[in-house]
Amino acid sequence: MNVGYLGPEGTFSQLAAEKYIKTIYNEYCSLVPFAKIQDVLKAVANGEIDEGVVPFENSIEGTVNYTIDSLIFDVDLFIKNEIIIPICHNIMTRKECVGKRPKKIFSHPQSLAQCRKYIEKNYPDVETIQVLSNSEAAKIVKESTDEYFAISTNAAAKIYSLDIIESEIQDRSHNETRFFTVTKKDTRNIDGAKTSLVFSTLNKPGELYRALDILSIWDINLTKIESRPLKDHLGTYIFYIDLECDNVYDRLDALKMLERKTNFFKHLGTYDILK
Amino acid sequence: MNVGYLGPEGTFSQLAAEKYIKTIYNEYCSLVPFAKIQDVLKAVANGEIDEGVVPFENSIEGTVNYTIDSLIFDVDLFIKNEIIIPICHNIMTRKECVGKRPKKIFSHPQSLAQCRKYIEKNYPDVETIQVLSNSEAAKIVKESTDEYFAISTNAAAKIYSLDIIESEIQDRSHNETRFFTVTKKDTRNIDGAKTSLVFSTLNKPGELYRALDILSIWDINLTKIESRPLKDHLGTYIFYIDLECDNVYDRLDALKMLERKTNFFKHLGTYDILK
Numbered sequence: 404m405n406v407g408y409l410g411p412e413g414t415f416s417q418l419a420a421e422k423y424i425k426t427i428y429n430e431y432c433s434l435v436p437f438a439k440i441q442d443v444l445k446a447v448a449n450g451e452i453d454e455g456v457v458p459f460e461n462s463i464e465g466t467v468n469y470t471i472d473s474l475i476f477d478v479d480l481f482i483k484n485e486i487i488i489p490i491c492h493n494i495m496t497r498k499e500c501v502g503k504r505p506k507k508i509f510s511h512p513q514s515l516a517q518c519r520k521y522i523e524k525n526y527p528d529v530e531t532i533q534v535l536s537n538s539e540a541a542k543i544v545k546e547s548t549d550e551y552f553a554i555s556t557n558a559a560a561k562i563y564s565l566d567i568i569e570s571e572i573q574d575r576s577h578n579e580t581r582f583f584t585v586t587k588k589d590t591r592n593i594d595g596a597k598t599s600l601v602f603s604t605l606n607k608p609g610e611l612y613r614a615l616d617i618l619s620i621w622d623i624n625l626t627k628i629e630s631r632p633l634k635d636h637l638g639t640y641i642f643y644i645d646l647e648c649d650n651v652y653d654r655l656d657a658l659k660m661l662e663r664k665t666n667f668f669k670h671l672g673t674y675d676i677l678k
Numbered sequence: 679m680n681v682g683y684l685g686p687e688g689t690f691s692q693l694a695a696e697k698y699i700k701t702i703y704n705e706y707c708s709l710v711p712f713a714k715i716q717d718v719l720k721a722v723a724n725g726e727i728d729e730g731v732v733p734f735e736n737s738i739e740g741t742v743n744y745t746i747d748s749l750i751f752d753v754d755l756f757i758k759n760e761i762i763i764p765i766c767h768n769i770m771t772r773k774e775c776v777g778k779r780p781k782k783i784f785s786h787p788q789s790l791a792q793c794r795k796y797i798e799k800n801y802p803d804v805e806t807i808q809v810l811s812n813s814e815a816a817k818i819v820k821e822s823t824d825e826y827f828a829i830s831t832n833a834a835a836k837i838y839s840l841d842i843i844e845s846e847i848q849d850r851s852h853n854e855t856r857f858f859t860v861t862k863k864d865t866r867n868i869d870g871a872k873t874s875l876v877f878s879t880l881n882k883p884g885e886l887y888r889a890l891d892i893l894s895i896w897d898i899n900l901t902k903i904e905s906r907p908l909k910d911h912l913g914t915y916i917f918y919i920d921l922e923c924d925n926v927y928d929r930l931d932a933l934k935m936l937e938r939k940t941n942f943f944k945h946l947g948t949y950d951i952l953k
Contacts (some may be wrong), residue, residue: 462912533808608899624883637737
């Protein structure tokens, strides 16, 4: 059993993957780091690994566009579990740079976005550099001889022996990220707390309302709705929906009707939340 | 009359701002470049400039999170016009680097996202560096002595004398961006083709459906719906909506009802599309 995640070591994805295998598989499982989200998804699709753990949504910055678009357009994988991880961002540097002004700040684009107000307030003129992961940012700072700072995890600060200058620098103190585990195994017909799907409607007045009407008839609670561009013209969208439904038969009936009333429909899976 | 935009010279925002002042104000207007979207919005809010032009939504990558979140949470400005600009991305470098392998590729994060598939196919192992604008990327490449490439506009290639290696490298050939002009002047009660608003509902089953029901009763067409995180907890959202309504009285009645039925409501303005 192999589970892939967005590496290198020390990322939030690793924390999520560790929580997942500890709860579900215990020790009979090895973790495989990948350099990019798309590499994790491709490796699952190719059968190179059994399952992948990818970030999906953050409570401050919103949905991870790459993950949602890949699940819609690029791969045919199913969501198997949801894992929630609390996120704490720290700004760190090498011991000799503490107290100096940073020349550049390195981090993952989502982390930079989540600490936007802190950066604007404290380092308004410092260039921010987007790198592939928080751990990569810590590694760059460790290996440089310049006044470089990184926004990264506690785990990465330990791995790369960096000094944390300030902790909890994200724009809101309550910050958590939702990860999905994805698999090739069909999870659409199982009993599970949450269901995720995408659909598009004809571009006519009231079409979205009529689609939501179906869920309302079956008393199904919508916990998230998001529009993503269909990418061919401005103003054409695909809708991503999360819903909660305890009754598996009601859910399947409602989705069957929804599929009939929409011109594109993809059920991404039904799954439980890993506490 | 001063209109601010996301500079430096050669950005798509400049093209949008030029189209806007040419159509609306002719020559009695000067354009002022700013380094960041937030600087444009703050300058309008402070009265330093009269109006600002900011990117809002791209047909491939979706909504510009910074702009939408600032209009919701940070400033109280009104949308005055919508401007649509076709987007063409080019990869470029200095003459002596043509034919060489790039060490790094510089661009604005939205442009990197819009050319994701091209970069993955042609330069899968090259580091991409996020900078504040496409023009900034071209400037960095011009001033470096390294094998650096930029993804930027035709205008920037001319300003910085860079050679375009390949044109139209965005993931879809049809690519356009929607800009807003924003002002302190209230535009909520005017006659206009489009209306933008945000609201949040109680976190109960069917609340979003009941809000959309109001628009359906007045036969108002929804052209965009997007959820943004309320930023305090995962799963709490604010909804952004664009709607079309020819009848100004119907629109005002519908919005009055919507405001009564929601617990947060902000009408961002009513405006026309600049053709």
